Amino acid sequence: MIIHLIDGTYELFRHYYALPKARDKDGREVAAVRGVVRSVMGMIDQGATHVAVATDHVIESFRNGLWAGYKTSEGIEPDLFAQFPLLEDVLTAAGVVVWPMVEFEADDALAAGALAAAGNPKVEQVVICTPDKDLGQCVSGQRIVQLNRRTGITLDEAGIVKKFGVSPQSIPDYLALVGDSADGYPGLPGWGAKSSAAVLGKFLHLEAIPKDSGEWHVNATNASTLAATLRDNWKSALLFRTLATLRTDIPLFDDVDQLRWQGPKPDFAAMKARLDGATTARTTGKRRLS
Secondary structure, eight states: OEEEEEEHHHHHHHHHHHSOOEEOTTSOBOHHHHHHHHHHHHHHHTTOOEEEEEEESSSOOGGGGTOTTSOOSTTOOHHHHTHHHHHHHHHHHTTOEEEEESSSOHHHHHHHHHHHHHTSTTOSEEEEEOOOGGGGGGOBTTTEEEEETTTTEEEOHHHHHHHHSSOGGGHHHHHHHHOBTTTTBOOOTTOOHHHHHHHHHHHOSGGGSOSSGGGTOSOOTTHHHHHHHHHHTHHHHHHHHHHHSOOOOOOOOSOGGGGBOOOOOTTHHHHHHHHHTOEESSOSSBOOOO
């Protein structure tokens, strides 16, 4: 059995900016929802049997209480933001398991779901469908892999090392140093991708990095400056790593068989018809879910 865990927030953003706008009979923008549902059902049509979609029911999470600059819902276009609850409702009606996150983030649900599923001997592989860098920390061998559905590229553990220069277990430390603009924290001054990969590729975690750069013995430009920056910003580095570390202690399901798709619910037909009836902005025609 292969488990597919999908980043519904990413998919909604991706489809919102890729598809022509479309409004239903009440004037509500629905194109992104229609696109995501069509995409998820397409995966099932192609053979996916166990599927769950994680969403950010609200954008804010416990991390906003840790770092004032962490990402918020501010600036999200209203037509996009309004489609989050609709997506959850339509996917649920389609018979797909949905994890709407409030205190935690969709990425936390993906991490927790992947770890729980991988622990079941019936599971051959867990495929986390998202391009988000922080999910790289969940990749394990070829048992838990990360798939970018837009590019079709799948990364196993060797792929993560090749892409970032560090192993999955070092991804939170790596992001603490380089920052993550998508999530709203800056990293440490002077620490770029190459220097962070060189140092963490050898020492794995922040605590293991010697305070004296003379003990590094790695190919890192301005090592003494980087070491001083790390010492001076130590508390920030630890905080940023906390922000980057995904929570895996969220109870989501009791058994992986609960993720098996067993067909749509009775109310899906009416929802599908409503979405299919939406009119695109560029043409007077209509686009269907399938």
